[in-house]
Amino acid sequence: MSVIxxxxxxxAEDFAGTAVEIASDIKSDELVQLASGADMVRILFPSFSxxxxxxxxxxxxxxxxxxxxxxxxxxxxxxxxxxxxxxFDEVEIPDDLAAxxxxxxxxxxxxxxxxDYRARMKG
Amino acid sequence: MARKFTPKVLTANxxxxxxxxxxxxxxxxxxxxxxxxxxxxEADAELRLLKAHGQSGIVVGAYLADAKAxxxxxxxxxxxxxxxxxxxxxxxxxxxxxxxxxxxxV
Amino acid sequence: xxxxxxxxxxFVRARAAQFRQQVERRLDGSLTEEEFRPLRLMNGLYLQxxxxxxxxxxxxxxxxxxxxRQLAMIAERWDEGYGHFTTRQNIQFNWxxxxxxxxxxxxxxxxxxxxxxxxxxxxxxxxxxVFAGAAADEIADPRxxxxxxxxxxxxxxxxxxxxxxxxxxxTGTEADRAVIxxxxxxxxxxxxDGEIGLKVLVGGGLGRxxxxxQVIRDFLPVADLLPYLEAVISTYxxxxxxxxxxxxxxxxxxxENGLDAFKAAVEEEFARIRPTFxxxxxxxxxxxxxxxxxxxxxxxxxxxxxxxxSVDPVFRRWVARNITAHKVENHAIVTISLKEHGKTPGDAxxxxxxxxADLADRYGYGELRISHEQNVVLPHVAKADxxxxxxxxxxxxxxxxNVGLLSDMICCPGMDYCALATARSIxxxxxxxxxxxxxGLEDEIGNLKIKISGCINACxxxxxxxxxxxGLDRAGVENYQITLGGDAGPQxxxxxxxxxxxxxxxxxxxxxxILRAYLALRExxxxxxxxxxxxxxxxPFKEALYGENRDAA
Ligand code: HEM
Ligand code: SF4
Numbered sequence: 001m002s003v004i005x006x007x008x009x010x011x012a013e014d015f016a017g018t019a020v021e022i023a024s025d026i027k028s029d030e031l032v033q034l035a036s037g038a039d040m041v042r043i044l045f046p047s048f049s050x051x052x053x054x055x056x057x058x059x060x061x062x063x064x065x066x067x068x069x070x071x072x073x074x075x076x077x078x079x080x081x082x083x084x085x086x087x088f089d090e091v092e093i094p095d096d097l098a099a100x101x102x103x104x105x106x107x108x109x110x111x112x113x114x115x116d117y118r119a120r121m122k123g
Numbered sequence: 124m125a126r127k128f129t130p131k132v133l134t135a136n137x138x139x140x141x142x143x144x145x146x147x148x149x150x151x152x153x154x155x156x157x158x159x160x161x162x163x164x165e166a167d168a169e170l171r172l173l174k175a176h177g178q179s180g181i182v183v184g185a186y187l188a189d190a191k192a193x194x195x196x197x198x199x200x201x202x203x204x205x206x207x208x209x210x211x212x213x214x215x216x217x218x219x220x221x222x223x224x225x226x227x228x229v
Numbered sequence: 230x231x232x233x234x235x236x237x238x239x240f241v242r243a244r245a246a247q248f249r250q251q252v253e254r255r256l257d258g259s260l261t262e263e264e265f266r267p268l269r270l271m272n273g274l275y276l277q278x279x280x281x282x283x284x285x286x287x288x289x290x291x292x293x294x295x296x297x298r299q300l301a302m303i304a305e306r307w308d309e310g311y312g313h314f315t316t317r318q319n320i321q322f323n324w325x326x327x328x329x330x331x332x333x334x335x336x337x338x339x340x341x342x343x344x345x346x347x348x349x350x351x352x353x354x355x356x357x358x359v360f361a362g363a364a365a366d367e368i369a370d371p372r373x374x375x376x377x378x379x380x381x382x383x384x385x386x387x388x389x390x391x392x393x394x395x396x397x398x399x400t401g402t403e404a405d406r407a408v409i410x411x412x413x414x415x416x417x418x419x420x421x422d423g424e425i426g427l428k429v430l431v432g433g434g435l436g437r438x439x440x441x442x443q444v445i446r447d448f449l450p451v452a453d454l455l456p457y458l459e460a461v462i463s464t465y466x467x468x469x470x471x472x473x474x475x476x477x478x479x480x481x482x483x484x485e486n487g488l489d490a491f492k493a494a495v496e497e498e499f500a501r502i503r504p505t506f507x508x509x510x511x512x513x514x515x516x517x518x519x520x521x522x523x524x525x526x527x528x529x530x531x532x533x534x535x536x537x538x539s540v541d542p543v544f545r546r547w548v549a550r551n552i553t554a555h556k557v558e559n560h561a562i563v564t565i566s567l568k569e570h571g572k573t574p575g576d577a578x579x580x581x582x583x584x585x586a587d588l589a590d591r592y593g594y595g596e597l598r599i600s601h602e603q604n605v606v607l608p609h610v611a612k613a614d615x616x617x618x619x620x621x622x623x624x625x626x627x628x629x630x631n632v633g634l635l636s637d638m639i640c641c642p643g644m645d646y647c648a649l650a651t652a653r654s655i656x657x658x659x660x661x662x663x664x665x666x667x668x669g670l671e672d673e674i675g676n677l678k679i680k681i682s683g684c685i686n687a688c689x690x691x692x693x694x695x696x697x698x699x700g701l702d703r704a705g706v707e708n709y710q711i712t713l714g715g716d717a718g719p720q721x722x723x724x725x726x727x728x729x730x731x732x733x734x735x736x737x738x739x740x741x742x743i744l745r746a747y748l749a750l751r752e753x754x755x756x757x758x759x760x761x762x763x764x765x766x767x768x769p770f771k772e773a774l775y776g777e778n779r780d781a782a
Contacts, residue, residue, distance in 0.1 A: 028467060028494075049267060049350070051390025055466045058387050062501055076264050078251065085386035101259055108250065115240040121381045121455055123509030139256070140326045141280035179262050183276060201705050203644060207278055211645035213573045213655045216309050216324070217279045 003098040004070075005080065005091045007110040010103045015040055015068070024052040031056060032063045041065065042092070045073030054086040061087035077105040081112035085119070132159040132190040132197050133171045134207070135182035143207045143218070144182060146171060152182065154218065156208035157196030162187070230293055230596055231376050231520045233341040240384070241338045244345060248272045249331035256328075271351065271389065273344030274330055277648050283322045283330060284347040285337060289357040289375040290318035290599040294586040297597055299340040301582035307333050312582070314567060314575045316601045316639050316690055317396075318356045319347055323646055345383060350391045352382035352462070356398045358406045359600035362523060363608040365556045367401035368418045369425055373518040374454065375399050377510065381455050388462055392469035393477035395462065396434075399427075403719060408601060409433070410441045410721040411693060413479045414461060419448060426450050431461060431491070432483035435687035439723045440480040443488050445495065451514070453499075456506045460499035468494065524594035526557050529613035537616040544619050547630040555609065563593075563607040563618060564600070566629040566637060570662040573655050574640040575603030584625040592618050602639055604632065633676045635744075636662035639690050643683025643700060644707075650683035652700025652707040657681055657736055664737045665744075674744055676757045678717070693717040695759045696740065697724045707733045713743070713770055714762050727771050739774055746773035 004011040019040040022031065035041045041060065043053045053071055060069065071083045072092040083091050093101075113119075133146040144152040145159030153159065162168040168187050175185035189200040199205040210217020233241070248268075255265040269275075273284040285300070292300075300320060304312050307329045308322040315321055325333060337343055346353055355375045362370040378397060382388065388395070399416040400407040409415025415430035426448045433442030449457055461479075468491070469482045476485075483491045537544050553562040565585060568574050577585070585605055589597045592614040598606035610618060622628040631637050638661070641647065643654030658681055665671045680694030684701070691697030697712035708730040715724030731739045744758070746769055751761045762770065 048264065049390055050471060051350075051388070052467055052471075054387040054390070055463045058463070059501070062505060076260075078247075078268055079389075082386040082389055100261075105254065105259060108247075115236070115243050115384070116386075117236075117240070117380045117383050118385050120236065121377075121510040121513065122505060123507030136276055136280075139328050141276060141324075143279060180256070180258055183262050202707065203278075203650075203702075206644055210279055211323075211655075212653065213576075213645055213659070214309070214311075 001095050002072075002092050003095060005093060005098075005106050006089070007084075007107075007112075009107055010098065019070075021072075022056065024050060024056065026056070028059070031059060032065070035060055035065050035067075038065075038067055040068040040070060042070045042072045043088075045071060045075050048074050048076045048079060051082075054082055057083070057087040077101045077109065080106050080109040084112040085116060128163075128165040128168075129189055129200075130191060130197075131162045131168050131187040132156065133162065133168070133175055133185060134159070134188050134204075135175055135185035138179075138181055138183050146175065150174070154221070156190075156199060156204075157193070159190070159197050161190055161192055161197040230291060231288075231372075231517065237341070237380070241341070241343050241345075244272075244343065244384070245331070245334045245338050248334055252327065252331055267349055267390070270349040271346060272330075272334065273347035274325075274327075275348060275648075277323065277646050278644070278650075279646065280324045281327055281330070282646065283325045283333060283344055284315075285320050285322070285342060285344045286347045286354045287318050287320060287342075287599050288379050289355060289361070289372050290359055290601075291361075291372065292597045292599065293340075294589040294593075294595045294597065296340045296342055297582050297586035297589070299336060299342070301579040301586070303333055303336055304579040304582065306336075311576050311578045313573070313642065314577065314599050314603050314605065316575075316603055316641075316688065317354060318359075318599045318601055319354060320599070321642075323642075348394075349389070350393050350395075351389050352378075352385065352391075352395045352397065355379055355382075356396070356407055356412075356601060358400045358402060359598045359602075359606050360406060360553060360562055360608065361401060362521060363555055363560075363562050364402060364404075364406075365554050366404055368420055369401050370518075370521055371399040371401040371407075371416075371418055373514060373521050374416070374418075374427075374451070376517045376521075377455070377514050378458070380513070381458075381510070387459075388466065391462070391466055392471050392482075393474065393479075395465075395479070397458075405719045405721075406601075408690070408693065408717045408721070411435055411439075411690070411717070412442065414458065415442045416454075421448050424450070427454060429457070429461075432480045432488070434478045434480040435690060435692050436478065437475050437685050437687075438481065439687065439692040440484065441721050441723065442480075443483070445488065445492050452508065452511050453503065455510050456502045457495075457499055459502050460495045463502075464491065464494045464498050524596075524609060526560055526609065527611045527613075529559065529611045531559050531612045534612040534615050541616075543623075543628075543630075544616060547619055547628055548615065550630040550634070551632045552615070557609075559612050561610055561612050561615060563610050563615070564632045565605040565607065565622060565627050566631055567604050567627075568631055568637045568662070569626060569629045570631075570636050570666045571659050574638050574658050577605070581625055581627055584621065584627065588618055588621060602637065604637070631671070633678075635665050635671050635674055635677045635679060637678075638662070639678075639680040639694070641682050641689035643681075643689075647683060647688075649686060650700070651685070651702040652683055652709065653733075654681040654683040654689060654698075654700050657698060657700070657709065657733070660737050661740060664741070668741075670744065670748075673748065673754075674758065675754065677744075678759075679740070680715075690717065691715075692723045693721060694724065695762070696743065698736065698740075701730060703730065709733070709736045711739060711743075711774070713767055714759070716759060725767055727767065727774055729775075742773045743770050746770055
């Protein structure tokens, strides 16, 4: 089982449709095509130290994908702001991680819009 | 082919202070190499290592390091472990200085 | 000098608070060591041989007197009274306790400093020419762009978990005192038709597989810089190898895919990203640049300086070695050597830091620099003040007149501190410096760059030393491999291994054999070691190294 994390904290799964799942080693020319028209795209993080998902999310958003975008895997609370800034709407984490890193630790970074140098540079 | 097991001490760094520590026969941690337990049985050593991995709230980076018996207790074999048990060679700091200050056994 | 904006201030304070919370969560068990490790590394905290080590960023090597004093305070209060300046223009403290680090980070924030991104698989401190803004030969001061890169790369959401560390260097001159060819990305300010732009190199790096960067763009408009960097680094983020950390640097990505394929992927990504940048970064750059305006230089006459030169041989020698021409005629650039013979290269005590800070305040417009050669620089000093500066440096043991000579080595911490080391490097440096001083050959040998690393990671730049020394572990014994012919400047080159390595106590005699061969073979004293090596090749030096021992070996 897993927990969905959003700015306001933990949630149970509430998506019922079909999601497109994208592995982090996807070929870059297939990414946009695969995602197009999907209600939700789930980008899989094989480990918290593998940051490819952040680039994939940003690329999808730059390419105009406007649907729901979820980071899935053992992402840690300290990466929540990175996920949101890269274009993810939410993060799906395994239960044991949610137990060890309770809701407050994630909500601590719900201020992900603050202090964002890159956003300031991009305008 | 299985390599012959050579005696080891179990060593790590103290989580809070960073200082080098060794596991004693009673399962406590000491800052002094000579007070470490010399592990001569491979299975026993592996068990000790597992125990140390379970103590991640106290120590970090536990591993088994080659050691040999000496007159005052186990002594390091490799020069890296000799440095860890002593301190840097460019200043009188680390354990070599602590032992002069009489704090080696804290 | 750059002063934090409110934005910087708020960010650094927020990060300090986050790190305090992360340390607490590590101690209460919410974070495992595996999870905490990248977080502490993102804040410059390593675990070394004897203790933790905190690496503090000195952005583009520029430091105010007040910041230097705060480093002295930290050294005394939470460390062992000294600090180590590194070839990455950072400072490292070798003895902090984990429980004190949040307080140290707060003390840094008090003077607009931090340790963010000095480690980890992210974009590191951007380094630059130590003489930036003072040198006579630069096209433009590279520091405003370095500051722009600092701000853009700090906490960049997409680039905190790259395949491997990522280092950018920028220079404003053809002379390249920033070793741009040995960086993941090297930038050089260039001029074309009256416009200033950037030459971009990619894929340089030292370590296990040393490579020099290749040009990926001859002329990039400054306005395109940030989107172009994003294109390069996001391409690398997806293409870089994650299966083997020794093959994870961008140099391998470029090498394995070929520059053309890599460049094509970058340009495609650049076309996507460029339109998302509105151009406000260029306005921010203008605001930044204004802060790097040079100080109002004094107009003091140089008579007293010239008088001192003619009567004081110690001063004369120091001026000849440690002074570089300034772009303003009656000023000079002062290099304070942290290479006293027999001492640890790059180390300064808290007292010495305060002396240097005071000198900067009194004679140097409040500004200091850290050089990648591990010295401290006062970039702007009126020549009239040089005798006074020299006198005070003498009193503090900081007047060693050896810049550019054999004893002015780059040396990594090696086995005395570093958990990754395979051999010591500091005592090798100490022994070399004292030996050549004692036999009186240092001046005779003249300009020479020796660089020493304690393992293959090459933090001491050994590959690009005229003479490189690499410490290895051969079956539990320290052994040192020598390379010759490397160079860090515009003629950058990776040195070649000479042959079998040398035991710890054979290193000094081995280097002496090489240098005696050089003295015998050079055309004139004006021909430096590296020039002689380029003319003669490695053969005569190898002969000097191994010839007499060949039967025994
Ligand atoms: C003491 C703790 C240190 C550790 C654990 C450490 C670790 C490393 C590692 C693992 C590499 C190889 C990276 C690679 O090839 O992928 C490396 C490279 C490097 N480090 Fe260090 N280092 C340390 C200290 C220093 C110091 C003190 C300096 C400056 C004097 C420094 C500057 C560099 C430089 C210039 C390189 C090579 C350039 C490159 O990245 O290609 N490091 N370091
Ligand atoms: S070269 Fe090796 S020994 Fe030296 S600092 Fe780097 S990692 Fe440590």
